[in-house]
Amino acid sequence: MMSVEEAQSRILAHVPPRKTPELISLMDALGRIVAAPIACHEDIPGFTNSSMDGYAVHAADLAKASRENPVSLEVRGVIAAGHPLSRPLQSGEAYKIMTGAPLPPGADAVIQVEWTTTPAPGRMSAWAPVSPGQNVRQAGQDMRAGQKILEPGTVLSPPLIGILASLGMDHVPVMPKPHVAIVSTGDELVPPGQPLGPGQIRNSNSYALAAAITAAGGKPWLLPPARDTKEAIASRLAEAQTADIILSSGGVSVGDFDWVKQVLEEEGQLELWRVNMKPGKPLAFGMLHGRPFFGLPGNPVSALVTFELFVRPMIRTWLADANWRRLTLALPLFEPFTEIQDRWHYVRSRLVTEHGQLWVHPYAQQDSAVQSSWIGADALMIVPPDTGPYKAGEIMTVMLLRSGF
Numbered sequence: 001m002m003s004v005e006e007a008q009s010r011i012l013a014h015v016p017p018r019k020t021p022e023l024i025s026l027m028d029a030l031g032r033i034v035a036a037p038i039a040c041h042e043d044i045p046g047f048t049n050s051s052m053d054g055y056a057v058h059a060a061d062l063a064k065a066s067r068e069n070p071v072s073l074e075v076r077g078v079i080a081a082g083h084p085l086s087r088p089l090q091s092g093e094a095y096k097i098m099t100g101a102p103l104p105p106g107a108d109a110v111i112q113v114e115w116t117t118t119p120a121p122g123r124m125s126a127w128a129p130v131s132p133g134q135n136v137r138q139a140g141q142d143m144r145a146g147q148k149i150l151e152p153g154t155v156l157s158p159p160l161i162g163i164l165a166s167l168g169m170d171h172v173p174v175m176p177k178p179h180v181a182i183v184s185t186g187d188e189l190v191p192p193g194q195p196l197g198p199g200q201i202r203n204s205n206s207y208a209l210a211a212a213i214t215a216a217g218g219k220p221w222l223l224p225p226a227r228d229t230k231e232a233i234a235s236r237l238a239e240a241q242t243a244d245i246i247l248s249s250g251g252v253s254v255g256d257f258d259w260v261k262q263v264l265e266e267e268g269q270l271e272l273w274r275v276n277m278k279p280g281k282p283l284a285f286g287m288l289h290g291r292p293f294f295g296l297p298g299n300p301v302s303a304l305v306t307f308e309l310f311v312r313p314m315i316r317t318w319l320a321d322a323n324w325r326r327l328t329l330a331l332p333l334f335e336p337f338t339e340i341q342d343r344w345h346y347v348r349s350r351l352v353t354e355h356g357q358l359w360v361h362p363y364a365q366q367d368s369a370v371q372s373s374w375i376g377a378d379a380l381m382i383v384p385p386d387t388g389p390y391k392a393g394e395i396m397t398v399m400l401l402r403s404g405f
C-alpha cells in the first residue's frame with residue numbers, strides 16, 4: 001500500500017495552475033494570502049513624534065535637573081496629536097506635548113509629565129534629566145520608504161492587516177479562493193433538519209467538509225448527495241466540473257455499491273487508491289473532467305483525516321502558502337497507549353499541560369465512525385505500524401490541528 005508521504009507528493013504534483021490575483025478590501029482580508037510583494041512607499045511613522053505625554057525639550061536644557069535642583073522652562077504652548085507646529089523650539093523653552101503628537105522643530109527629547117511640576121502658569125519644572133532621543137519615535141523607525149514589507153505567500157493576520165492599513169492600503173492583492181465541490185454519496189443520507197427514516201443517517205460529511213474547505217482557505221460548493229448508482233454518481237460529478245477541485249465522500253471502498261473509483265477510472269484517470277493509514281485507507285485520487293478529484297472515504301473521521309492530509313495541502317499549495325505544513329511536535333504520552341498493528345495511525349488527541357509540561361493525551365475511542373472523539377481534539381498523534389504498546393512518558397509525534405492567524 002502507498003505511504004502517506006508518497007500519496008501526498010503524487011497529489012501535490014496535480015495542483016492546478018494559479019489564478020490571477022484579486023484585489024479585496026482589508027475588511028475581508030483576514031486569513032487570505034498575499035499575492036504580490038508589498039512595499040512601503042513612505043516612512044512609518046511619517047514624522048518624528050512623542051511616545052509619552054509630557055514636554056518636548058532640548059535635552060541639553062535639562063542635563064543638570066535633579067530633585068534637589070529642578071530646572072524650570074517656559075511653556076510656549078500645547079501640541080496635540082494631529083497638530084504639527086512649525087515654530088522651532090528655542091533653548092529655555094518647552095512645549096507640552098501629547099503621545100503621538102509631532103515634535104516641534106529643534107526639540108530632541110520629551111520628558112514625561114510625571115517627572116515635572118507646574119510651579120506657575122506658563123512654566124514647568126523638571127526634576128530629572130532626559131537624554132537626546134528619549135521618549136521620541138523617529139520618523140521611519142518602524143518601516144522605511146522603499147522597504148519590502150510582505151512577500152507573496154504571507155497569510156494575513158490581524159497585525160499584518162494593521163500594517164497594510166498603516167501603509168495606506170485599503171485593498172490588498174490576494175490569491176483567489178479555489179472553488180471546491182463536495183458530492184456526498186449514499187442512499188442512506190438525509191440532510192440535517194429532516195427526520196430520519198429506517199436505516200437512514202444524517203449527511204454530516206458534506207457539512208464538515210464544507211467547513212474544512214473554508215478553514216483551509218477555499219470556497220465550498222455543496223452539491224446534493226448522489227444515490228449509490230454508478231450513473232447517479234457520474235452525473236453528479238459531471239455537474240461539479242466547473243469547480244477547481246472536486247471531492248466526493250463515500251463509495252470508495254470494496255462494497256457492492258462503491259462506484260466512485262470505477263467512475264474515476266472510466267471518466268478520468270485514477271492516480272492512486274488506498275493509502276497506508278488509519279483512518280482513511282480507501283482514499284482515491286485522480287483527475288476528473290480536468291480537475292483534481294479526491295474520492296474521500298465515507299466514514300466521517302476518515303473523510304476529515306484524509307481531507308487534512310491530502311486536500312488541505314493541495315488547497316494551501318494552490319494558494320502559495322509556503323508554510324502549509326502543520327506544526328509537528330515531539331510530546332510525551334500522558335498515559336499508556338495501546339499496541340498498533342498494520343497501517344500508520346492518526347490518533348485524535350488532546351494536548352494537556354501538567355507539571356509545567358505539554359503532554360499528548362490520545363482519546364480511547366478511535367473508530368473511524370466515532371465523531372465524538374473530535375470534541376476537544378487539538379491534534380493527531382502519528383503512530384507507526386506494528387509498534388507499541390507504549391508507556392506513559394514515551395515521546396510521540398504529534399501534528400497540531402490548530403491554525404491560528
Ligand SMILES: Nc1nc2c(c(=O)[nH]1)N[C@H]1C(S)=C(S)[C@@H](COP(=O)(O)OP(=O)(O)OC[C@H]3O[C@@H](n4cnc5c(N)ncnc54)[C@H](O)[C@@H]3O)O[C@H]1N2
Binds near residue numbers: 253
Ligand atoms: N471489506 C472491506 N470493507 C471495508 C474496507 C475494506 O478495506 N474492506 N475499508 C473500510 C474502511 S477503512 C473505510 S474508511 C470504509 C470506507 O468506505 P466507503 O468510502 O466506501 O464509504 P461508505 O461505505 O459509503 O460509507 C462508510 C460509512 O460512512 C457513512 N457515511 C457515508 N457518507 C456519509 C456522509 N456523507 N455523512 C455521514 N456518514 C456517511 C456510511 O453510512 C457508512 O457507515 O469502508 C470500510 N469497509
Ligand code: MOO
Binds near residue numbers: 279280297299302369
Ligand atoms: O481507514 Mo478506514 O478510514 O479505517 O475506517
